[in-house]
Amino acid sequence: MTSDNDRRRGLLARLRGRPAARSRGRRRLGAALRLIAALTLAGGAYTVFAPGVQAQENPPLTSAAAEGKALFDVSCVTCHGRNAQGVEGRGPSLIGVGAASVDFQVSTGRMPMARQEAQAMRKPPVFTADQVDQLAQYIQELGGGPEVPEGDLRRGADLATGGELFRINCSQCHAFGGGGGALSSGKFAPSLRPASDRQIYAAMLSGPQNMPVFGDNQITPEQKADIIAYIQETLKHDQDQGGFNLGRYGPSTEGLAIFLVGLVALVFASLWIAGKS
Numbered sequence: 206m207t208s209d210n211d212r213r214r215g216l217l218a219r220l221r222g223r224p225a226a227r228s229r230g231r232r233r234l235g236a237a238l239r240l241i242a243a244l245t246l247a248g249g250a251y252t253v254f255a256p257g258v259q260a261q262e263n264p265p266l267t268s269a270a271a272e273g274k275a276l277f278d279v280s281c282v283t284c285h286g287r288n289a290q291g292v293e294g295r296g297p298s299l300i301g302v303g304a305a306s307v308d309f310q311v312s313t314g315r316m317p318m319a320r321q322e323a324q325a326m327r328k329p330p331v332f333t334a335d336q337v338d339q340l341a342q343y344i345q346e347l348g349g350g351p352e353v354p355e356g357d358l359r360r361g362a363d364l365a366t367g368g369e370l371f372r373i374n375c376s377q378c379h380a381f382g383g384g385g386g387a388l389s390s391g392k393f394a395p396s397l398r399p400a401s402d403r404q405i406y407a408a409m410l411s412g413p414q415n416m417p418v419f420g421d422n423q424i425t426p427e428q429k430a431d432i433i434a435y436i437q438e439t440l441k442h443d444q445d446q447g448g449f450n451l452g453r454y455g456p457s458t459e460g461l462a463i464f465l466v467g468l469v470a471l472v473f474a475s476l477w478i479a480g481k482s
């Protein structure tokens with residue numbers, strides 16, 4: 206009896222359920238098809254009406270940066286790679302180094318580097334000032350980073366403060382007279398004499414090689430102006446007192462040298478006199 210009832214209930218359920226299930230399935234299929242159609246339509250419409258989708262991943266370069274990219278693709282890709290991401294064992298990535306670094310490296314002729322060397326040397330620049338700006342603009346638009354401000358970089362400078370800041374921050378490597386000096390493992394801090402205002406500013410912002418970065422938090426733009434003015438107006442225009450000097454190592458060094466040379470001369474003189482008699 207119970208089994209009979211069960212069978213009947215099962216049959217009823219199947220009779221009721223089957224068509225219901227079938228129509229639900231059909232409805233689902235229809236919905237899916239409509240969804241796909243809608244998506245295709247929306248996608249198509251998007252591609253038609255938004256031609257910039259491709260460009261959004263690589264934002265378009267300004268014309269100056271595009272000129273810079275053209276120069277870069279000829280002179281720099283071999284070492285710094287396509288899109289400046291760097292080449293293992295040849296040159297570092299330039300993403301995020303900023304216009305300041307390019308400005309410094311290219312305007313001082315360090316880049317393009319001729320060959321692998323311990324330290325890129327200052328050379329007569331390969332590019333004109335406009336081309337340097339274009340290269341810098343390209344790297345800036347690729348990855349951002351510090352930029353040298355426009356305008357007078359010595360405005361309102363105070364020479365005394367500049368001298369103090371120079372002695373605290375720069376003289377341990379570049380020497381008190383700015384003549385430069387040796388660092389460890391064959392590297393050296395160069396003389397500051399050939400550097401322009403812009404190059405000094407860019408060097409502080411980018412910290413080439415072993416030089417630390419002096420960001421605007423450590424040395425404010427006003428203090429940078431003080432330092433630049435001190436280097437350009439005091440160090441470079443220091444009146445030479447005449448006579449021999451030892452590359453401005455300072456009065457003590459020069460006095461010591463004269464003392465030693467004099468002493469040796471006296472010893473030889475007395476030996477010579479003793480030999481004669």
Ligand code: HEC
Pocket residue numbers: 277280281282283284285295296297299302306307310311316317318319320321323324325340411413414
């Ligand atoms: C022969 C290989 C070579 C070529 C060509 C070359 N570079 Fe470099 N570049 C290097 C190496 C190596 C360094 C790192 C050494 C150094 O800092 O002295 C470097 C460093 C730099 C830096 C400093 C990166 C930083 O961390 O601040 C900049 C900017 C730069 N190069 C730009 C350029 C540009 C622009 C060109 C093309 C005009 C160029 N380089 C061509 C090898 C090269």
Ligand code: HEC
Pocket residue numbers: 313315324325326327371374375376377378379388392393394395396397399400401404405406408409413414415416417419432
């Ligand atoms: C730890 C040592 C060190 C200190 C401190 C240092 N520098 Fe340098 N500086 C260097 C080195 C090394 C170079 C060479 C980088 C290269 O050739 O890529 C350099 C290069 C420069 C140049 C480029 C010279 C040229 O060829 O035109 C300038 C300008 C400069 N430094 C300014 C400064 C100033 C200003 C300060 C202080 C605020 C300073 N440096 C502090 C090590 C130092």
